[in-house]
Amino acid sequence: MEEIIECPECGSTHISRDYSRAELVCNDCGFVIDEDIIDHGPEWRAFDSDQREKRARTGAPMTYTIHDKGLSTVIGWKNRDAYGKSIPTRNRAQLYRLRKWQARTRISNATERNLAFALSNLDRLSSSLGLPRTVRETAAMIYRKAALKNLIRGRSMEGVSAAALYAACRQCHVPRTLDEISNVAHISRKDIGRNYRYVARELELKLMPTSPRDYISRFCSELKLSADVQAKTLDILREATNKELTSGRGPTGIAAASLYIATVLCGERRTQREIADVAGVTEVTIRNRYKELTKKLDIDIIL
DNA sequence: AAGACGAAAGTGGTTGA
DNA sequence: TCAACAACTTTCGTCTT
Numbered sequence: 049m050e051e052i053i054e055c056p057e058c059g060s061t062h063i064s065r066d067y068s069r070a071e072l073v074c075n076d077c078g079f080v081i082d083e084d085i086i087d088h089g090p091e092w093r094a095f096d097s098d099q100r101e102k103r104a105r106t107g108a109p110m111t112y113t114i115h116d117k118g119l120s121t122v123i124g125w126k127n128r129d130a131y132g133k134s135i136p137t138r139n140r141a142q143l144y145r146l147r148k149w150q151a152r153t154r155i156s157n158a159t160e161r162n163l164a165f166a167l168s169n170l171d172r173l174s175s176s177l178g179l180p181r182t183v184r185e186t187a188a189m190i191y192r193k194a195a196l197k198n199l200i201r202g203r204s205m206e207g208v209s210a211a212a213l214y215a216a217c218r219q220c221h222v223p224r225t226l227d228e229i230s231n232v233a234h235i236s237r238k239d240i241g242r243n244y245r246y247v248a249r250e251l252e253l254k255l256m257p258t259s260p261r262d263y264i265s266r267f268c269s270e271l272k273l274s275a276d277v278q279a280k281t282l283d284i285l286r287e288a289t290n291k292e293l294t295s296g297r298g299p300t301g302i303a304a305a306s307l308y309i310a311t312v313l314c315g316e317r318r319t320q321r322e323i324a325d326v327a328g329v330t331e332v333t334i335r336n337r338y339k340e341l342t343k344k345l346d347i348d349i350i351l
Numbered sequence: 352a353a354g355a356c357g358a359a360a361g362t363g364g365t366t367g368a
Numbered sequence: 369t370c371a372a373c374a375a376c377t378t379t380c381g382t383c384t385t
Contacts, residue, residue, distance in 0.1 A: 238363085238364095241364090296374080296375080297375075297376095301375085319353085319354065319355085320354080320355070329376080329377090330376075330377055330378075331356095332357085332376080332377070333376060333377075335355080335357080336357095336376085
């Protein structure tokens with residue numbers, strides 16, 4: 049079962065694990081939910097995917113397309129032994145049983161193989177997106193559930209695994225846009241979206257609309273912005289949410305606009321173009337949003 | 352010359368008859 | 369199933385620093 053942890057203090061689900069201090073901390077109010085948690089992660093640290101590749105001691109198997117490299121045993125249908133002599137009737141029953149179980153295990157291997165392929169695909173996608181382990185596990189779990197409910201039938205395995213990853217990202221509050229996943233998965237955004245909606249509906253995943261807040265830390269680090277800007281952006285977002293300026297708008301657009309305002313206010317200005325690029329929206333959208341925000345929130349911007 | 356601005360037309364997805 | 373619709377994009381000419 050998935051564990052959705054809620055902060056007992058403020059009800060937020062923005063929970064992070066601080067392994068250096070072995071604490072489970074609420075990101076919104078700072079409440080320490082649990083102490084002395086166990087770190088199941090590797091003992092080494094990696095700061096980018098390059099290092100991770102060098103330090104990881106395990107990896108994908110040489111080939112996962114065929115689990116046994118095509119060496120699986122086949123029992124012939126003829127009632128003859130290896131010398132061509134016919135098998136005595138008293139041994140025939142045993143032979144039938146052998147055939148039956150051989151067939152059964154091969155079928156089970158086929159679904160297992162399918163699952164193994166999907167999971168390695170998930171691993172490949174999430175490592176090229178630099179996603180944390182928890183997201184990968186959530187995605188794997190979603191895919192397993194989908195496979196169990198026969199939701200893959202008639203759909204491409206790649207499509208469903210990409211959708212599972214997208215859902216996992218949202219569930220873990222580290223959202224990636226459909227475009228970002230589409231880029232590494234080589235599947236159109238439309239297909240991922242369609243599969244995602246289908247899987248989410250069938251598995252009854254309860255997913256809240258993505259909050260702009262979840263994007264801020266990633267955008268900030270990609271733009272090499274200070275913690276001041278990050279804090280300021282979150283302030284703006286909080287006010288904007290209070291005044292209901294965020295509903296009905298794309299969360300990335302809101303995030304980009306408030307980030308833009310914060311950079312100007314903090315004197316660490318980035319161009320609309322730069323922010324638009326990392327946020328995956330256009331300059332026009334940033335302009336529209338930030339005009340709205342500055343007007344409604346009475347923020348003066350000196351350019 | 353780069354960046355910001357905003358109008359206008361186009362796109363893809365949702366909604367409601 | 370189709371048209372209306374809102375959000376967002378694309379494109380482009382103009383203004384500002």
